[in-house]
Structures are given as structure tokens and as C-alpha cells.
Amino acid sequence: MTNEVKSVSGACIPLMLDDIDTDRIIPARYLRCVTFDGLGEHAFEDDRKQDPNHPFNHTKFSGASVLVAGRNFGCGSSREHAPQSLMRWGIKAVLAESFAEIFFGNCCSLGVAAVTASRDDLDKLAAAIEADPTLEVVVSLEDLKATAGDLSIPVAMPDSAREALITGEWDYLGQLLSAASAVKEHAATVPYLNAFST
Amino acid sequence: MSDRRNLFNKVWDLHDVRTLANGQTQLFIGLHLIHEVTSPQAFEILRDRNLKVAYPAQTIATVDHIVPTTDQSRPFLDGLAEKMMSAIERNCDEFGVTLLDLKDGRQGIVHVVGPEQGLTQPGMTIVCGDSHTSTHGAFGSIAIGIGTSNVAQVLATQTMFLSRPKVRRIVVNGELAPGVYAKDVILHIIQQLGVQGGVGYAYEYCGTTIDAMSIEERMTVCNMSIEGGARCGYVNPDEKTVEYLRGRPSVATGDEFERAAAWWLTLASGDDAEFDDEVVYNAADIEPTVxxxxxxxxxxxxxxxxxxxxxxxxxxxxxxxxxxxxxxxxxxxxxxxxxxxxxxxxxxxxxxxxxxxxxxxxxxxxxxxxxxxxxxxxxxxxxxxxxxxxxxxxxxxxxxxxxxxxxxxxxxxxxxxxxxxxxxxxxxxxxxxxxxxxxxxxxxxxxxxxxxxxxxxxxxxxxxxxxxxxxx
The missing domain is CATH 3.30.499.10 (Aconitase, domain 3)
Incomplete structure (x- = not known):
């Protein structure tokens, strides 16, 4: 099945900052849209403009598909535009010390692998990439490992999300629809939908 | 034997359609609030798959993020904002969703409108494509912010998959000093627990300080749960909650209201309710915070x-x-x-x-x-x-x-x-x-x-x- 995400491999881009919020990933003015098209080019736009050395400004990282980040990545707004913009920029996996919950869920909805690793390991990985930006990183969801050259670090992901990606069943709409009759039966038991008489 | 479940778990269990082997729950959603920024792509997904809005009566829309606060004449000066406004008008019309638009008289920030109209009630599961949906927890509901793919899922099925979070009880006791407000209480809590302290948790706010707060003040506290990393925060319903809701447009009347009120009060976490974690703060330690x-x-x-x-x-x-x-x-x-x-x-x-x-x-x-x-x-x-x-x-x-x-x-x-x-x-x-x-x-x-x-x-x-x- 084409939707299966068992591993992600490619070049890496390091952004070892903490508490990167979704306003920074995609500033709110780019949410004035009715499709997600074209969001990729605006990823981190304001940070990039203020910092010529921002990793997303470097051509050496421009083909990266794995983002390496710090603690609480994707905090703040629920905007799915944030993982959409990263995905459309080319990111297929985010490796971070931790994630904000809504951002993590949004990544799952898009088939973007959001996995965690220890800060020490992430710092090592970031250093290896800085030393050699062409280094290929393989994030294996089956083995729960990220490897880059001689470096191999353990990564983690909640079972439900991992299973969904590996089996390709991360498009949840179909699964939810399949329970439509159970949903209807359930609705008949909810007090506030039944004049508080149930 | 008394029910030792906290409010969160009682409400969650009530909405559990089925739980998958991987631990994910397909949760029934009682109220789905929509606004113009995070819904257009969701309606497109429905169109692409030829799906309808499953429970239009449980879905309500307003416009807030892009609306000008000076000249509101149409078309808006900002062409992109106009396009978004037109999109939500067309989507609500086509899919049979009530839209509280600028001409309606009830338009406003979705998290102000829901409570004001009495749409937000204790015991509900409430979602919106907006992280500050946690605001609605002030009534004793499970209220969480969701992404656009989730918005499409809820539109099409009135359900979504979620993993049950842990619940942390945050107790605040004592009288707030003059000049110290609900905003200071939540800023203080976030300062103490950090911006990711709430990841994986729902927050129950309780204690004498919270008890003494008005419903509007409780909304301020719950609103910023997400700034502390918690996707959801709530306060147990009490008589203030009941009185706030009495007579509001979307609230039951007569005997049905009395049944509702009685049920709402049963949802509150009991004195012996179980929690995964607890922290305690003193109101006296909280200053006006910046x-x-x-x-x-x-x-x-x-x-x-x-x-x-x-x-x-x-x-x-x-x-x-x-x-x-x-x-x-x-x-x-x-x-x-x-x-x-x-x-x-x-x-x-x-x-x-x-x-x-x-x-x-x-x-x-x-x-x-x-x-x-x-x-x-x-x-x-x-x-x-x-x-x-x-x-x-x-x-x-x-x-x-x-x-x-x-x-x-x-x-x-x-x-x-x-x-x-x-x-x-x-x-x-x-x-x-x-x-x-x-x-x-x-x-x-x-x-x-x-x-x-x-x-x-x-x-x-x-x-x-x-x-x-x-x-x-």
C-alpha cells in the first residue's frame, strides 16, 4: 500500500531550538487562504528574514526531508497549516525532544512521522549533520532507530501513531466512517441529545 | 460504592463509541464549532469524498479571525479575507450548517459565542479547529482544539480518534488580593508548570480560589490551558454554572432544564475522585503577572x-x-x-x-x-x-x-x-x-x-x- 510509512530517509536539517511555536513555523498572515497550496515557501518566513543564518535559509539544507528540533516543538495554535507548510517544504519526518500535542496529532493526520529522541542524541545528530550536511539519515519506524553514518540513536513514538504509519492507515476518516451505525446508536445514549431523559 | 472517576473520565466514558486495540478511542463529539480559518480545507475534503455533514444540528459556525474591526462593509478591503468569508458562507449554506455571520447580531469570537448562546454545556465533548477551545472547559466539558483534518473527520462522522490523557488536579486555594485576577492565576500556573508541563494531561482546576470565580473568570483560566501544554482544562460544574446557563438561547427550559441541571451537577469530580497528578497553589502567592x-x-x-x-x-x-x-x-x-x-x-x-x-x-x-x-x-x-x-x-x-x-x-x-x-x-x-x-x-x-x-x-x-x- 502506497500510504505505508515504514521509514523516512534523506538529508537532515537541524533546528535545535526549544518551544518553537506554530506562529513561527507559519505566520498567521499566511493562514488567509482556502487551500494549503503554496504554504511550503513561507515556512519559518519571519525567522528566516531576521536571521540570515537560519537553517531554512541555507542551500546546503534545502533538500532535507528530516527536521531535527528541540523541546516542545509545534506548541501554540492548532493550525494544521504548520505541518502542512513543513511537509510542502519537503519535510517527511520531524525528530524532536518532545512535541506539542495538537501539532503531533496534525502530523499523524498528514502521514508525517513525528518521533522523539533524547536531547543528547539529538545534539549528536545535529552536530553530525552540521559537519556533513549531505549525510543521509534513516528514521526507521519499524526498528525505532535513526541512523546517520556511524551514529545510531533510539527514537520513540506512541504505538497507535506508529502502527498507523507503518500499516498506512493514517487516513482516519475511512475508519471513523466505518463505525457510522455504532455512532448513531451511541448518539441515542447521550443525555443532552435526548432531552436529558436517557 | 461512590464513583471515583473524575469529571474528565466520566465525560470521556459517556462519549466512547469504541476503543481500538491500540488504545485510541473513537470519541463522539457533542458540539463542533467552526470558523473561517481552519474549515475551508475540511469542507473541500467532504466535497472530494462526496460526504455530508453527519450531524449539522451539533455544528455551528461563526466568523472571527479575519473580520475587520473598523470597516466591515463587503467586499472586505483584504481580498484574501473576503475569499475566506465567501468560502464559509458557501460551505455553511451548501452543507446545512448554521452560520452566525456579521449580519446576525450574535457573531463574535467562537469561544465567546459558544458560552454566550448556551451552546457550551457541562458534560459535552466540544471541539473546534482552534487551540483555545479549552475555554469551554469552564463549564465542565471536555473541550479540545483540533487540526483541519480532524475538522473534516468530525464534520463527516461527529467523531474522532483520541488517546485518553492523564488528568492533573490543579488546586488553587485562598482569596486573591486586590488587583489580582483570573488572568494572573493562569499566568502563574503556566510560569510554575512550564509551557510543556501539561502535555499528555487534561487539567482540572479546583480549590476555593476557582470556586469563588465567576464563570467568565473560569473561562479565562481554562482558555490558557493550552499555553501550559494541556489540550484541555476544565472546572467542575456548580450552581454558578447552572445559573449562568439558565435562560440562554440554546439551553433547555422547564422540566428539561431541571433534569439537565441535576445531571450536570452529578458530573463533578467527587471529594475522593482519583487523579494522575496534583499540584497546589496559594492565591496569596500570586501577584499581578506580566x-x-x-x-x-x-x-x-x-x-x-x-x-x-x-x-x-x-x-x-x-x-x-x-x-x-x-x-x-x-x-x-x-x-x-x-x-x-x-x-x-x-x-x-x-x-x-x-x-x-x-x-x-x-x-x-x-x-x-x-x-x-x-x-x-x-x-x-x-x-x-x-x-x-x-x-x-x-x-x-x-x-x-x-x-x-x-x-x-x-x-x-x-x-x-x-x-x-x-x-x-x-x-x-x-x-x-x-x-x-x-x-x-x-x-x-x-x-x-x-x-x-x-x-x-x-x-x-x-x-x-x-x-x-x-x-x-
């Missing part, structure tokens, strides 16, 4: 100095340096006296009647400082109308504030209300992220509406407790 940095946890009591970098935990130092540099503030300096350029009273955190009344009381008889631009943006058309009936707009305007139409406005600056350049804004909103208020280099100081009012008058961060005439 953020100085670029995350909502970077705050201090207004009488306190900014931190010295070397005193902070090593893992925090990089972020603190980045914040101080961005804000143009120096370590160890007092936050009081920080010059401001803009004062903003509004947002889903603090734009309700109690917020506007208190801010108006502070500014009455004073003038906004020279060089400060001050605006008040009511949370909804109904709040605006009520405030005008009470003459609050005249108080604000006499002081030099601009009195605007309802919307999200300068909280996230998706409409024309934006900071310019490096302006510093004293703001009653919820996020001080870099660039949040519309200028990439703009700076935000979060505080209570009363503190924003005082800052507007003084032209700098002031201690509301010392503010002449505040008589708090």
Missing part, C-alpha cells in the same frame, strides 16, 4: 525583576537569552516601567463583559498616554451591545481608546489590526510568541485587562495596585 519573553511561561510578578540568565536552569538559558534579545530587555531589570506603544484589550481570553467593565473602571477619568495607541475589541456583537448599553464605550473613548467591532483582532493579527515594526504591546490576549501580533519584530507583554488599562494610561507597565484611582 510576561516579558516569547513564551507565556516567561513571566514575573509585576514587582519582580526579570531573571538573571546565570541564575536559570542551564537548559533554559538559550531560550531566555533569545527572549531577552528579541524583547530588547535586560536581565535583572524591573518589568515595571517597561515602555509600551500599543494597548490591546480583547481576545478569547479577556474580552467579556467582566473584563470590559473592570478595564473601563480603571481608565475612567484618565487619558491614554501620548504615543500609545489603545484599542478595545469586544468578544462578540452581544458583548459590544451590552457594553454600549452600559456606556462603557463612552468611558473608553473619553480616555482615548478606540472602540471597535467584535473579533479576534490583534491577538493574532489576521485582520488589519497589527503591530508595526518593533512596537511593544500591553495585551490582554494569550500568546506572546515572536511575530504573533502581526509584525515579525513586534513585542507582546501579556497581562490582565486591568493591567493593560493601567499601562495604557501610564504609557508603561504599571502595578495596578499602585495605580492612582484604581481603588482596587
Amino acid at each position: 510576561t516579558w519573553g516569547i513564551t507565556p511561561a516567561q513571566s514575573v510578578g509585576v514587582s519582580q525583576p526579570l531573571p538573571n540568565v546565570s541564575d536559570c536552569d542551564a537548559s533554559e538559558q538559550t531560550l531566555i537569552k533569545e527572549a531577552l534579545e528579541f524583547m530588547g530587555l535586560a536581565e535583572g531589570e524591573p518589568v515595571k516601567g517597561t515602555q509600551i506603544d500599543v494597548a490591546f484589550i480583547g481576545s478569547c481570553t479577556n474580552s467579556r463583559m467582566s473584563d470590559l467593565r473592570e478595564a473601563a473602571r480603571i481608565v475612567a477619568g484618565h487619558k491614554v498616554a501620548d504615543n500609545v495607541k489603545a484599542i478595545v475589541v469586544p468578544g462578540s456583537q452581544l458583548v459590544r451591545e451590552q457594553a454600549m448599553q452600559e456606556g462603557l464605550h463612552e468611558v473608553f473613548e473619553a480616555a482615548g481608546f478606540e472602540w471597535r467591532e467584535a473579533g479576534c483582532s490583534m491577538c493574532l493579527a489576521m485582520n488589519p489590526d497589527k503591530l508595526q515594526g518593533r512596537e511593544v504591546c500591553a495585551s490582554s490576549s494569550n500568546r506572546n510568541f515572536k511575530g504573533r501580533q502581526g509584525s515579525p519584530t513586534g513585542r507582546t507583554l501579556l497581562m490582565s485587562p486591568a493591567m493593560v488599562a493601567a499601562a495604557a494610561i501610564e504609557g508603561k507597565v504599571a502595578d495596578i495596585r499602585e495605580f492612582a484611582g484604581a481603588a482596587v
Whole structure:
């Protein structure tokens, strides 16, 4: 099945900052849209403009598909535009010390692998990439490992999300629809939908 | 045997359609609130798959993020905003969803409108494509922010998959000192637990301080749960909740209301309810609180100095340096006296009647400082109308504030209300992220509406407790 995400491999881009919020990933003015098209080019736009050395400004990282980040990545707004913009920029996996919950869920909805690793390991990985930006990183969801050259670090992901990606069943709409009759039966038991008489 | 489940788990269990082997629950959603920013792509997904809105009666839309707060004539001057407005009008029309639009009289910030209309009720599961959906937890509901793919799922099935979080009880006891508000309570909690302290948790707020709060104050507290990393925060329903809801448009009447009220009260966590974690704070330790940095946890009591970098935990130092540099503030300096350029009273955190009344009381008889631009943006058309009936707009305007139409406005600056350049804004909103208020280099100081009012008058961060005439 084409939707299966068992591993992600490619070049890496390091952004070892903490508490990167979704306003920074995609500033709110780019949410004035009715499709997600074209969001990729605006990823981190304001940070990039203020910092010529921002990793997303470097051509050496421009083909990266794995983002390496710090603690609480994707905090703040629920905007799915944030993982959409990263995905459309080319990111297929985010490796971070931790994630904000809504951002993590949004990544799952898009088939973007959001996995965690220890800060020490992430710092090592970031250093290896800085030393050699062409280094290929393989994030294996089956083995729960990220490897880059001689470096191999353990990564983690909640079972439900991992299973969904590996089996390709991360498009949840179909699964939810399949329970439509159970949903209807359930609705008949909810007090506030039944004049508080149930 | 008594039910030792906390409110969160009682409400969750009531909405559990099925739980998959991997632990994910397909949760029934009682109320789905929609706005113009995170819904257009979701409706497109429905169109692509030839799906309908499964439970249109449980779905309600309004417009808030992009609406101009000055000239609201159509088409909007901003063509992109106009396109989004047209999209939600067309989508709601085509899919049979009620839209509270600008002509309706009930339009406003979705998290102000839901409670105001009585749509938000105890025991419900509530979602919206907006992280501040946590606001609705003030009524004892499970209320969470979701992404656009989830919006499509809920539109099409009235359900979504979620993993049951842990529940942390946050107890706040004691009487708040004069000049200390609900906003200060939640800023203090976030400062103590950090911006990711709530990841994986729902927060139950309780204790005598929370008990004593009005429903509007509880909304302020629950609103910023997400700033503490918790996707959901709630307060147990009590008699205040019942009285707030009695008579509201979407609330049952007569015997049905009495049955509803009785049921709502049974949902509250009992004295022996079980929690995964508990923290306790004293109201007496909470000062009027101001953020100085670029995350909502970077705050201090207004009488306190900014931190010295070397005193902070090593893992925090990089972020603190980045914040101080961005804000143009120096370590160890007092936050009081920080010059401001803009004062903003509004947002889903603090734009309700109690917020506007208190801010108006502070500014009455004073003038906004020279060089400060001050605006008040009511949370909804109904709040605006009520405030005008009470003459609050005249108080604000006499002081030099601009009195605007309802919307999200300068909280996230998706409409024309934006900071310019490096302006510093004293703001009653919820996020001080870099660039949040519309200028990439703009700076935000979060505080209570009363503190924003005082800052507007003084032209700098002031201690509301010392503010002449505040008589708090």
C-alpha cells in the first residue's frame, strides 16, 4: 500500500531550538487562504528574514526531508497549516525532544512521522549533520532507530501513531466512517441529545 | 460504592463509541464549532469524498479571525479575507450548517459565542479547529482544539480518534488580593508548570480560589490551558454554572432544564475522585503577572525583576537569552516601567463583559498616554451591545481608546489590526510568541485587562495596585 510509512530517509536539517511555536513555523498572515497550496515557501518566513543564518535559509539544507528540533516543538495554535507548510517544504519526518500535542496529532493526520529522541542524541545528530550536511539519515519506524553514518540513536513514538504509519492507515476518516451505525446508536445514549431523559 | 472517576473520565466514558486495540478511542463529539480559518480545507475534503455533514444540528459556525474591526462593509478591503468569508458562507449554506455571520447580531469570537448562546454545556465533548477551545472547559466539558483534518473527520462522522490523557488536579486555594485576577492565576500556573508541563494531561482546576470565580473568570483560566501544554482544562460544574446557563438561547427550559441541571451537577469530580497528578497553589502567592519573553511561561510578578540568565536552569538559558534579545530587555531589570506603544484589550481570553467593565473602571477619568495607541475589541456583537448599553464605550473613548467591532483582532493579527515594526504591546490576549501580533519584530507583554488599562494610561507597565484611582 502506497500510504505505508515504514521509514523516512534523506538529508537532515537541524533546528535545535526549544518551544518553537506554530506562529513561527507559519505566520498567521499566511493562514488567509482556502487551500494549503503554496504554504511550503513561507515556512519559518519571519525567522528566516531576521536571521540570515537560519537553517531554512541555507542551500546546503534545502533538500532535507528530516527536521531535527528541540523541546516542545509545534506548541501554540492548532493550525494544521504548520505541518502542512513543513511537509510542502519537503519535510517527511520531524525528530524532536518532545512535541506539542495538537501539532503531533496534525502530523499523524498528514502521514508525517513525528518521533522523539533524547536531547543528547539529538545534539549528536545535529552536530553530525552540521559537519556533513549531505549525510543521509534513516528514521526507521519499524526498528525505532535513526541512523546517520556511524551514529545510531533510539527514537520513540506512541504505538497507535506508529502502527498507523507503518500499516498506512493514517487516513482516519475511512475508519471513523466505518463505525457510522455504532455512532448513531451511541448518539441515542447521550443525555443532552435526548432531552436529558436517557 | 461512590464513583471515583473524575469529571474528565466520566465525560470521556459517556462519549466512547469504541476503543481500538491500540488504545485510541473513537470519541463522539457533542458540539463542533467552526470558523473561517481552519474549515475551508475540511469542507473541500467532504466535497472530494462526496460526504455530508453527519450531524449539522451539533455544528455551528461563526466568523472571527479575519473580520475587520473598523470597516466591515463587503467586499472586505483584504481580498484574501473576503475569499475566506465567501468560502464559509458557501460551505455553511451548501452543507446545512448554521452560520452566525456579521449580519446576525450574535457573531463574535467562537469561544465567546459558544458560552454566550448556551451552546457550551457541562458534560459535552466540544471541539473546534482552534487551540483555545479549552475555554469551554469552564463549564465542565471536555473541550479540545483540533487540526483541519480532524475538522473534516468530525464534520463527516461527529467523531474522532483520541488517546485518553492523564488528568492533573490543579488546586488553587485562598482569596486573591486586590488587583489580582483570573488572568494572573493562569499566568502563574503556566510560569510554575512550564509551557510543556501539561502535555499528555487534561487539567482540572479546583480549590476555593476557582470556586469563588465567576464563570467568565473560569473561562479565562481554562482558555490558557493550552499555553501550559494541556489540550484541555476544565472546572467542575456548580450552581454558578447552572445559573449562568439558565435562560440562554440554546439551553433547555422547564422540566428539561431541571433534569439537565441535576445531571450536570452529578458530573463533578467527587471529594475522593482519583487523579494522575496534583499540584497546589496559594492565591496569596500570586501577584499581578506580566510576561516579558516569547513564551507565556516567561513571566514575573509585576514587582519582580526579570531573571538573571546565570541564575536559570542551564537548559533554559538559550531560550531566555533569545527572549531577552528579541524583547530588547535586560536581565535583572524591573518589568515595571517597561515602555509600551500599543494597548490591546480583547481576545478569547479577556474580552467579556467582566473584563470590559473592570478595564473601563480603571481608565475612567484618565487619558491614554501620548504615543500609545489603545484599542478595545469586544468578544462578540452581544458583548459590544451590552457594553454600549452600559456606556462603557463612552468611558473608553473619553480616555482615548478606540472602540471597535467584535473579533479576534490583534491577538493574532489576521485582520488589519497589527503591530508595526518593533512596537511593544500591553495585551490582554494569550500568546506572546515572536511575530504573533502581526509584525515579525513586534513585542507582546501579556497581562490582565486591568493591567493593560493601567499601562495604557501610564504609557508603561504599571502595578495596578499602585495605580492612582484604581481603588482596587
